[in-house]
Amino acid sequence: MYTLYSMQRSGNCYKVRLALAHLGIPHRLVEVDILKGETRTPEFLAMNPSGRVPLLEVAPGRYLPESNAILWYIAGGTPLAPEDRIDRAEALQWMFFEQHSLEPNLGAARFWLTMVRGGRELQHHAIEDWMEKGYQALGIMEQHLAERDFFSAGRYTVADIALYAYTHCAPESGFALDAFPAIRAWLARVAAQAGHVPMDGLPAVATAD
Amino acid sequence: MYTLYSMQRSGNCYKVRLALAHLGIPHRLVEVDILKGETRTPEFLAMNPSGRVPLLEVAPGRYLPESNAILWYIAGGTPLAPEDRIDRAEALQWMFFEQHSLEPNLGAARFWLTMVRGGRELQHHAIEDWMEKGYQALGIMEQHLAERDFFSAGRYTVADIALYAYTHCAPESGFALDAFPAIRAWLARVAAQAGHVPMDGLPAVATAD
DSSP states (O other): OEEEEEOTTOHHHHHHHHHHHHHTOOEEEEEOOGGGTTTSSHHHHHHOTTOOSOEEEEETTEEEEOHHHHHHHHHTTSTTSOOSHHHHHHHHHHHHHIIIIIIIIIIHHHIIIIIIOSSHHHHHSOHHHHHHHHHHHHHHHHHHHTTOSSSBTTBOOHHHHHHHHHHTTGGGGTOOOTTOHHHHHHHHHHHTSTTOOOTTSOOTTEEOO | OEEEEEOTTOHHHHHHHHHHHHHTOOEEEEEOOGGGTTTSSHHHHHHOTTOOSOEEEEETTEEEEOHHHHHHHHHTTSTTSOOSHHHHHHHHHHHHHIIIIIIIIIIHHHIIIIIIOSSHHHHHSOHHHHHHHHHHHHHHHHHHHTTOSSSBTTBOOHHHHHHHHHHTTGGGGTOOOTTOHHHHHHHHHHHTSTTOOOTTSOOTTEEOO
16 A cells, blocks of 8 residues: 655645545555654655655655656556657646746745745745746646646646646635636636545545554 | 757757657757747747747647657657656656756756846846755755666666756856766766767757758
8 A cells, every 4th residue: 555645735745645536546644744844854864865745655665756756656557647649748748837837836935925934935036936937837727728628638637636736726825816717617627526635635545544 | 750949058958859869860950049039939939838948849730848748758669768657657756856956956057147147037046045956956866876877767768868958067057066976977877878969069860951
C-alpha cells in the first residue's frame, strides 16, 4: 500500500489525494506540517533531499517526490494518463505550464498570504507581480478552455488534476474568477467527476492506520 | 518535417535542439528573437498564446510548446524516453524539478544578467535569492549524481537533457561548479553522447530552408 506524506492545506498535495480518491486507490496518509519544519528534519530529508511534500513511498524505502510526477505514476495504465504520443505531450505541456506559470504565482500568493501571512518571501517578491503573472496564466487557460471541456486528450486527465488544485482555490488569495467563465465551467466539470474530494475533506479511501 | 521556433541563446530551446541532434531528426529551424519582441506578435501568439519559445510545429498548424513536453514528444519510442512506469516517473520528477527549482534561478540569472542586463525583473527579484536557490538545486543534483551516472533509468534520457541546458552554462551567470564534482563529471558524460551539439553550435542535422 502506498504511503503519502502530505500536508492537508497544500495544493500540490491535494493533487495526489484527488487522483488517489478518483482512482479509489487505498493508501496510508501521513500528515506533515511544513510550517513546523517537519520537512526539514534529517529523517524527512533522508527520504526527500528537496524537503518537500507531497512525497509518495511507492515501495518500501523508495520515495517519489514532485506532485505532477506522482500523478503520472499512480495514474499509469488508467484513463487519467493519456498514452497516445501527442495527447501525452499536450498533457505534459499543461503540467509544466502549471509548475512554472500557475503554481509559482497562485500557489505562492496562497502560501504567503493565507498561510504564512508575512515573512522574507513577501519582501523579495512583489504581490503585484504574482497577481499580474497569475492573471496572465489564467487568461491562457481561459482561452484554451473556451473551445474544450478538458485540457488534453478530450477527457479528464492528470493535466486537469494538476491545474485544478491551485485554480479552484484562487479566490482565497484574491484572484477573481468572474472574468473567466470557461475556467469556472471547467472547475464545475472537474468537481463533478466520480470520486472527487474537496481539498479540506478526507480522502474517502484513505485508511486510518 | 518538424519546424522548431527557437532562440539560439535560450537554454529551454537548446534542450530541444540537443535532443533533435542526438536523435538525428531533420528539422527546419526558425530563429525567433525574444528580446526584439518576436514572440509577442499577433502571428506568434496565434501559434502559442504563452508567447514563448521553444515551439514545435508537430503537424501543419499544430503547435506544441513547453521544452520538456517537446522532449517527451520527439523522444517517444526512443531510449531517451523511459517508458517503464517508475523510470518514467523519476525522469518526470527531475524535469519538474528543473522547471521549478533550477530554471527559474539559473535561467533567470542568465537571462537578466547576461542577456537583458537590467530591467524591471532585477528590481522584483533579488539576485541573491536566485543564487541561494540555484545553489540549493545544484546541491540536490550533486547528491543524486554522487551515486549515479544519469538522473533516471540508469541511462541518458530526456531528464539529463532538460537539466543539462541551464547547468552546463551556469558559470556564465556566476555559479561556481567547483564544489560539485559529480555534476561536473555528469556534464562531461552528457557532452560525450553521440550527436551532442554545443549550445552555440548549429544543429548538425538542421536544414537551411
